[in-house]
Amino acid sequence: MNRQIILAERPRYLMPTHNCFELRQAPVPAPSDGEVLIRTLWLALDPYLHGRMKRINSQAQPVAIGDVMVGATVGRVQTSNHPDFSENDLVVGFWGWQDYCVSNGSRIMKLQTELERSHPSYALGAMSRVSGLGAYISMLHVAKPKPGETVVIGAATGGVGQIAGQLAKMEGARVVGYAGSPEKCDFAVKELGFDACVCHRDPDFGEALRDACAEGVHVYLESVGGEPMDHVLPLLNHYARVPVMGLIAQWSTGGTNANDTRMAFLTQVMAKRLRVEGVISNDFFQSHFRDFQTEMANWITTKQIKIVEHVVDGLEHAPRALQGMFQTGQHMGKLVVKVSE
Ligand SMILES: NC(=O)c1ccc[n+]([C@@H]2O[C@H](COP(=O)([O-])OP(=O)(O)OC[C@H]3O[C@@H](n4cnc5c(N)ncnc54)[C@H](OP(=O)(O)O)[C@@H]3O)[C@@H](O)[C@H]2O)c1
Structure with missing residues (x-):
């Protein structure tokens, strides 16, 4: 059957x-x-x-x-x-x-x-036109982190987050993740090589994130939205790049203070001259999928990227x-x- x-x-x-x-x-x-x-x-x-x-x-x-x-x-x-x-x-x-x-x-x-x-x-x-290609395009073609810059990644151990964070590390950036449990955060640091990872469910998440991003945030890969985003926004540096891939917290909880968050976000976009770019991985299928697959297969096989x-x-x-x-x-x-x- x-x-x-x-x-x-x-x-x-x-x-x-x-x-x-x-x-x-x-x-x-x-x-x-x-x-x-x-x-x-x-x-x-x-x-x-x-x-x-x-x-x-x-x-x-x-x-x-x-x-x-x-x-x-x-x-x-x-x-x-x-x-x-x-x-x-x-x-x-x-x-x-x-x-x-x-x-x-x-x-x-x-x-x-x-x-x-x-x-x-x-x-x-990792090799798909969704999570793998999305992480690859957002990080290497939109955000383009430079050595020494601080990159923040939400849902750090998820399908997109794990790859985006490791790519940013390969570019020489400092990578700070946030995730939904201490075990996930530990994993991001010890196994995936993130420099730090903070649990967004801790009451002192905002403070811990600020401490982990002492030089502000140069790249924020937005895939979560909601309350975690409220804590990232004030940390964005001038000319920060924010590829926007998804807003899973908005979908699963309806968002917290959704109107305030949006207003705060738009204020930051203007005041800090942020470059915000929506990314739908499928748009890049024709143009980038072959190169992405060749490079990603090489990175995984040579253990530069762990899945x-x-x-x-x-x-x-x-x-x-x-x-x-x-x-x-x-x-x-x-x-x-x-x-x-
Ligand atoms: N634009 C594109 O082309 C594209 C392609 C692929 C994925 N995406 C987007 O990227 C995001 C991640 O996708 P994925 O496939 O990698 O999924 P995933 O990270 O493997 O799974 C989703 C994770 O989101 C986190 N989450 C769920 N509800 C949350 C909430 N209320 N607050 C904070 N975190 C919450 C959880 O991680 P924690 O336990 O760590 O909180 C959960 O494990 C999604 O928004 C997805 O739509 C976009």
Whole structure:
């Protein structure tokens, strides 16, 4: 059978809850001429999935009620009736939360690098067009940290944060992370090589962040927003660069003092002549993906960049894991679901 997790209803509150999903059993589809049957191995859980569950989505079509939940996937070709694919090819695509899918080859791609073929889940994280490419573009093409500058990174041990922080270190910057637990902060410093990391749930977070950024902040990779952002803003130096990738705290809590935060932010943008640039990794797919994959594979293989993954075992646990993504202090590393061997 083909287990499929479908969108049963849209989130009633801010975050998805278990009633949003339903497990359905369907027959394993049969590939026709020119098609392949793919067995899912890995499924990526990314924050943007929350937007795809809502009725209105400014960037992409929302998932219809009753449809298979979407998401980036890696799988193995089980049967091929397509001239470009062979049995056992590893492919990446977007067929969502199900054990099997049939494809005509137009929306799947063979894993390109040896690194991904030996570690297929990396195709959904460090080597992907979402977290990996997003961290790479934000840091190396937008923020461009210089040696000695201070770079602040939120969700420091997450899919984007871990890579962005290590790239900034490679550029010679001082990297200060913030994360949702002391264990995550310890990990960022001891394992990922950040210079400091402070827990944003501590009551004295603001003070600790200020102490860790004695020379102010030259680069802030904004992927969190909310209350942590309120503490970073006053520390920004003149001409600081702020790539804006996401506002997960705003989505998961509705933001704290949302209006005040925005006013404070705009005041800082003007007064300090900040360069603020929105980054959507997918915009850079055509122009930068090949270079990014070559460089990232080299950095990971030569151990200049370390990758952390949080693996959830079993398709049936994907809904709960997605909910955990919108809570602070939970999983560490890129969140992936292992669907089969
Ligand atoms: N623009 C783009 O192209 C692009 C691409 C990829 C990702 N993104 C964005 O980048 C951000 C990180 O994505 P990711 O894939 O790397 O996810 P992730 O960091 O692996 O997971 C999300 C993390 O966000 C933190 N978080 C959740 N709710 C929070 C809250 N209320 N306050 C503070 N922190 C909270 C938690 O970390 P702690 O436990 O450490 O707090 C959580 O583990 C998201 O905003 C995402 O939308 C954008």
